[in-house]
Amino acid sequence: MGRRIKQKYLFGILYACIAMSLIAGVHVQFFTHFHADFVWQEIPGFSAIYGFFGCVAIIIISKALGHHWLQKEEDYYD
Amino acid sequence: MIEWLHPGLIYIFGALLIPVLKGRWQKAYMLMLPIVALIDLTFMTEGTYWSFPVSDYVLTFGRVDKLSLIFAFVFVIASFCMTLYALHVKENGQHVAAFLYIGGALGVVFAGDLFSLYIFWEIMAWASLCLIWYRKTKASSEAGFRYIMVHLFGGICLLAGIILYVQSTGSIAFNVFDWGLGWGYVASYFILIGFLINAAVPPLHAWLADAYPEATITGAVFLTAFTTKSAVYVLIRGFPNVELLIWLGVIMALYGVVFAVLENDIRRLLAYHIISQVGYMVAGVGIGTAMAINGASAHAFCHILYKALLFMGAGAVIEMTGRSKFTELGGLYKYMPLTFWLYMIGAFSISGVPLFNGFVSKTMIVESAAGSHLPLVWLMLECASIGTFLHTGLKVPYLTWFSRKEPVVEAKEPPTNMLAAMGITAFLCVFIGVYPQALYRLLPYTVEYAPYAPAHVIGMSQLLLITFVGFWALRSKLHGTPTITLDTDWFYRKAGKRFIWFCEKPLLKFATDIDKVMKDLANSFIRFSRNPMAASMILITATSTRLLTPFNPAYRQKGQELVEARKQAVEEPMEKMSIGMGVLLVLLFFAFYLLIYLTHGVLWA
Numbered sequence: 001m002g003r004r005i006k007q008k009y010l011f012g013i014l015y016a017c018i019a020m021s022l023i024a025g026v027h028v029q030f031f032t033h034f035h036a037d038f039v040w041q042e043i044p045g046f047s048a049i050y051g052f053f054g055c056v057a058i059i060i061i062s063k064a065l066g067h068h069w070l071q072k073e074e075d076y077y078d
Numbered sequence: 079m080i081e082w083l084h085p086g087l088i089y090i091f092g093a094l095l096i097p098v099l100k101g102r103w104q105k106a107y108m109l110m111l112p113i114v115a116l117i118d119l120t121f122m123t124e125g126t127y128w129s130f131p132v133s134d135y136v137l138t139f140g141r142v143d144k145l146s147l148i149f150a151f152v153f154v155i156a157s158f159c160m161t162l163y164a165l166h167v168k169e170n171g172q173h174v175a176a177f178l179y180i181g182g183a184l185g186v187v188f189a190g191d192l193f194s195l196y197i198f199w200e201i202m203a204w205a206s207l208c209l210i211w212y213r214k215t216k217a218s219s220e221a222g223f224r225y226i227m228v229h230l231f232g233g234i235c236l237l238a239g240i241i242l243y244v245q246s247t248g249s250i251a252f253n254v255f256d257w258g259l260g261w262g263y264v265a266s267y268f269i270l271i272g273f274l275i276n277a278a279v280p281p282l283h284a285w286l287a288d289a290y291p292e293a294t295i296t297g298a299v300f301l302t303a304f305t306t307k308s309a310v311y312v313l314i315r316g317f318p319n320v321e322l323l324i325w326l327g328v329i330m331a332l333y334g335v336v337f338a339v340l341e342n343d344i345r346r347l348l349a350y351h352i353i354s355q356v357g358y359m360v361a362g363v364g365i366g367t368a369m370a371i372n373g374a375s376a377h378a379f380c381h382i383l384y385k386a387l388l389f390m391g392a393g394a395v396i397e398m399t400g401r402s403k404f405t406e407l408g409g410l411y412k413y414m415p416l417t418f419w420l421y422m423i424g425a426f427s428i429s430g431v432p433l434f435n436g437f438v439s440k441t442m443i444v445e446s447a448a449g450s451h452l453p454l455v456w457l458m459l460e461c462a463s464i465g466t467f468l469h470t471g472l473k474v475p476y477l478t479w480f481s482r483k484e485p486v487v488e489a490k491e492p493p494t495n496m497l498a499a500m501g502i503t504a505f506l507c508v509f510i511g512v513y514p515q516a517l518y519r520l521l522p523y524t525v526e527y528a529p530y531a532p533a534h535v536i537g538m539s540q541l542l543l544i545t546f547v548g549f550w551a552l553r554s555k556l557h558g559t560p561t562i563t564l565d566t567d568w569f570y571r572k573a574g575k576r577f578i579w580f581c582e583k584p585l586l587k588f589a590t591d592i593d594k595v596m597k598d599l600a601n602s603f604i605r606f607s608r609n610p611m612a613a614s615m616i617l618i619t620a621t622s623t624r625l626l627t628p629f630n631p632a633y634r635q636k637g638q639e640l641v642e643a644r645k646q647a648v649e650e651p652m653e654k655m656s657i658g659m660g661v662l663l664v665l666l667f668f669a670f671y672l673l674i675y676l677t678h679g680v681l682w683a
Contacts, residue, residue, distance in 0.1 A: 003483075014546060021539040028532050037448035038456065047540035050457075054464040055548030059555055062339035071340055071561040077571055 022048060082127035082140050084188060085115040085150060086198070089157075089181030096177065097170040105165050108173060112158035115184075119150055126190060135250045138190030144522040145375065149187045149311045151520060152379040153180060155506070156303050156386055163390050163499035164296035175208035176300045183304035187311055191250045192240045195312070199236060199276075203229040206305060209297030210289050218292040224570065225289035228275060228282075236272025239265050255316045270317060276309035277360060278353050279326050280333050284567035286353060287337070291345040291402070295393040298345060302352060302389050303382040310359045310378050319366025327361025328458045330354065335465030337565065342403050342558040344392045344474060348385070351428065351470050354462055355381050361459065362443040365450050368523040373442030375521055380435040380510060384427035387503040388470060391421030394492040394500070395478060401487065404558030408482035413489040416497060418479045423504040425475060427511065429467035430538055435510035437538065438517065438529040445527065445534075463538075464545050471542075472549045473556050481557075600659055616643050 026044050028034055036042050043049070092111040099107050124147075127140030157180045164176065182205055185198030203226065210222035242265035244250055255266040271282070278286040290301050317323060334354025341347040355377070362374030394417045395410065396402045411418055427434040430441065440463070447455040491497060510517050518525040549556070606613040619640050627633045 014543065018540070018543045018547070021536055021543060024532070025536045025540060028536060032532070034533065037451075038453050045540065047460075047537040048544045050460065051464055051541040051544035052548050054461045055468055055545045056552065058335060058461070058465045058468065059339060059548075059552050062336045063555060065336065066340040066561075066563060070337075070564045071559065072564060074560055074562050076562060076564075 018048070082122070082142075083118050084128065084139055084185070085118050085154065086181040086184030086188065088115045088118065089177045089184065090201075093174045093177035093181065096173050104170075108161050108165070108177075109158065111177070112154055112161060115154045116151075116158070119147065119154060122147065129190075134248075135193070135244075136191065137194050138251075139185070139194055140188050141190030141252075142188065144520070145311070145314060146187050148375050148379060148520045148522065149307065150184055152382050153183055153187065153304065153307075156382045156503075157300075159383075159499045159503045159506075160296070160299050160303070160386060162502070163299055163393075163496050165495040166493050167294075167296055169212060171208065172212050172294060172297060175205045175212070176297065179205035179209065179300060179304060183308045186308045190252055192243065192252050193250055195252055196233070196237060196240060199272075200233055202305060202308065203233060206301055209300055210293040212297060213292060213294045215292070221289045221292040224567065225285050227570075228285040232272045232275030232282075235268050235275070239268030239270075239272060242268060252315060254318065257317065257320050266317075273309050273312050273316065274326070276305050277313060277356055278306055278309075279330055279356075279360060280353070281566040283330070283333075283353050284565045287346055287349045287565060288567050290349040290352075291343050295397050299386050299389045299393060302348075302385045306352060306356045307378045307382055310356060310363065310374060313360065313363045314371060314374060318363055318371060320364055323364030324361050324452070324455060325364070327357045327359070327364055328455050330357030330360060331462035332458055332465070333357070335462050335469070337563060338465065338469040338473075339556070340561075340563045342405055342560060342562075344395065344402050344404065344407070344478065345389065347469060347474060348388050348392055351388075351466060352381075352385060354466060355385070355428065357462065358440060358443050358459060361455060362446065365443075365446050365452070365455075367446055367450060369449060369527060370443060370446035372518075372521045372523050372525055372527075373439060373446050376439035376442055376517055377436075379517060379520075380427065380439040380507070383503055383510075384424045384434075384436060384507050387424030387500060387507060388421065388428065390496065390500045390503065391417055391424060392474075394496055395489075397496075398489040398492055399487050403560070404477040405560050407478045407486060409480065409485035410487075410489055411479040412485050414479070414491055416491050417500070418475065420497070420500040420504050422471075422475060423507055425467075425471040427507040429471040429542060430463055431467075431471075431542060432530070432535045432538060433508070433511045435507045435514075435517075437511060438514035441529055441534055441538070442527055460541065464541060467542050467545050468549055472546065476549075476553065477556075477558060604658070612643070616640065619643070 022045050025047070029042070029044060040046050040050075088111060092107075092114075096104060096108060122142055124142050124144070126138060127142065128138065130137045130139075161173075161176070164173065167173065179202055182198045182200075182202035186195055186202065189195035189198060207222055207226045207229075210218055210225060240250070243255070246265060255269060256263060257266055275282045275285075286306070290298050293301055313323065331354050334350040334352070334357065338347045338350040338354070341350060359374040359377050359381070362370040362377065364370075392402075395407070395414065398414065399407070399410070401407055423434065427436040430436040444456060444459050444463075447459060514529055518527075602613075619636055623633050623636045623640060627637070
């Protein structure tokens with residue numbers, strides 16, 4: 001199989017999994033006995049939203065820190 | 079029949095025989111030692127063993143309870159896998175160092191008093207140093223030097239704390255320390271600093287990310303397990319429920335994640351994730367409820383296994399390609415698919431994917447934060463989970479095994495013993511993930527936690543699946559760059575160097591200048607006292623020549639006369655003068671003393 005087609009399949013599976021987990025989340029929240037420790041856990045799909053923004057925030061904040069301050073040439077300490 | 083046998087001594091005395099044996103016998107012997115220790119542990123019953131009264135104190139080498147047993151179990155199990163991984167190494171010294179290191183860690187775990195704790199603590203520091211120095215590169219020798227300096231500092235803090243503690247309480251028993259604010263708790267503060275250095279808590283963590291990536295391939299695998307986890311153990315023993323630790327732990331968890339984004343070295347990235355993962359445990363110790371302590375112990379257990387597996391995978395790549403930087407790696411899936419899949423089991427475990435061991439232990443700590451109503455802690459720990467999967471689970475494998483169409487370098491799968499060690503460790507990760515009761519039964523408190531509750535599984539799945547999407551969208555930003563990242567070791571690597579330069583150059587020059595001025599002054603006194611007339615004449619002539627030459631060039635003539643006059647007043651050698659000066663000072667001192675004595679009667683009343 002070509003690389004492209006493989007990738008396409010992979011992403012198909014990925015999106016299907018995300019959709020399934022979202023549906024399952026909604027199901028658990030509204031149709032079973034659900035106990036939320038914090039307010040935000042009552043938002044449907046909170047983990048997915050938090051995951052996405054958390055991921056982007058980690059990359060952008062770290063990169064900015066590194067670019068402006070922390071990253072130096074490899075021979076910096078020599 | 080021996081009542082109890084210290085498993086640490088099996089390793090420490092067992093290590094002495096390693097250099098004597100050769101070839102196949104040596105290998106069999108090294109694999110046998112952990113098995114003997116494991117049998118020893120299985121038949122162990124709780125209680126206190128090997129207590130030796132020494133003058134007023136009691137040394138206790140064997141405090142056996144559920145907490146010490148779970149740490150001992152994982153140390154011994156992991157040591158078997160690690161020894162198997164290191165079996166092909168020809169240098170006996172490395173094996174001996176590794177066994178002493180494990181023995182030291184087990185000694186710490188069973189120590190019931192602070193003195194024996196300190197002894198094993200130092201054995202660990204020195205033995206682990208050898209594992210770094212055996213790499214025999216310039217970078218490793220320098221990093222090892224910095225490593226031992228930091229650990230010696232930590233050891234001194236610990237010793238100072240122990241001495242203060244013994245002085246105030248009169249006992250050397252190692253139990254929960256008093257905690258609070260004020261001068262009364264100084265002993266606890268010192269001991270805590272000693273512990274926090276070994277646990278790699280920022281800002282005292284830089285030694286870890288500095289030294290571990292420079293260690294030998296097999297040595298680094300040993301290093302990942304024992305120093306930080308024995309520190310977690312002593313924190314659970316000494317400082318449970320200390321709120322400071324919650325916040326330090328949470329900061330640690332995120333700190334490691336942020337630095338991992340910037341790293342270009344595969345093992346340094348993983349080292350930052352040790353800091354991050356130990357952060358969960360430290361936070362758990364701080365929360366201090368039964369569930370949190372269970373979570374911290376369980377996470378230490380799982381962490382040792384999956385982190386060893388990750389370092390084994392990374393080590394295999396470095397061993398086979400000779401490269402450790404993301405900028406020089408890529409496309410290796412073609413040559414090392416098996417290593418990739420075994421690494422991925424470790425990566426899924428650390429990320430907390432359901433059915434892998436990280437999931438059953440990490441969520442326990444996160445849930446205990448929810449149970450104690452700490453919303454911010456909960457959010458930050460969840461965020462660290464995202465970062466963990468992002469780097470260890472996605473960035474490392476992507477940049478090492480994929481990311482390029484063609485492999486950058488030819489390679490092959492690592493030797494069989496390395497693959498076998500990875501296989502066993504991977505099996506244990508999955509086994510605990512699928513059957514968590516095996517682990518939960520060993521925990522210090524009764525477990526009332528169901529990891530596979532639907533809400534947990536669904537929440538974690540959403541979090542991780544979406545992280546993949548985020549990673550794929552931003553993957554171009556995550557490529558390695560040929561840089562290094564500044565960390566708190568800057569203070570002793572750069573600022574320290576500048577401080578030494580300051581001492582050597584300006585400070586020393588200042589001192590020599592003062593010295594010179596004082597010597598000249600002393601010389602002129604002596605010249606003056608030998609021949610006051612001539613000396614004062616020279617002085618007057620010199621001053622007037624200097625002052626008046628600009629107005630009247632005729633005075634330049636005087637300058638010539640001055641040189642002549644100086645020549646006539648031949649100087650005596652310095653040595654004699656300083657003796658004379660010394661006598662003069664002593665006499666002055668006595669005169670001063672006499673004066674005070676006469677006026678006040680005594681020197682100080």
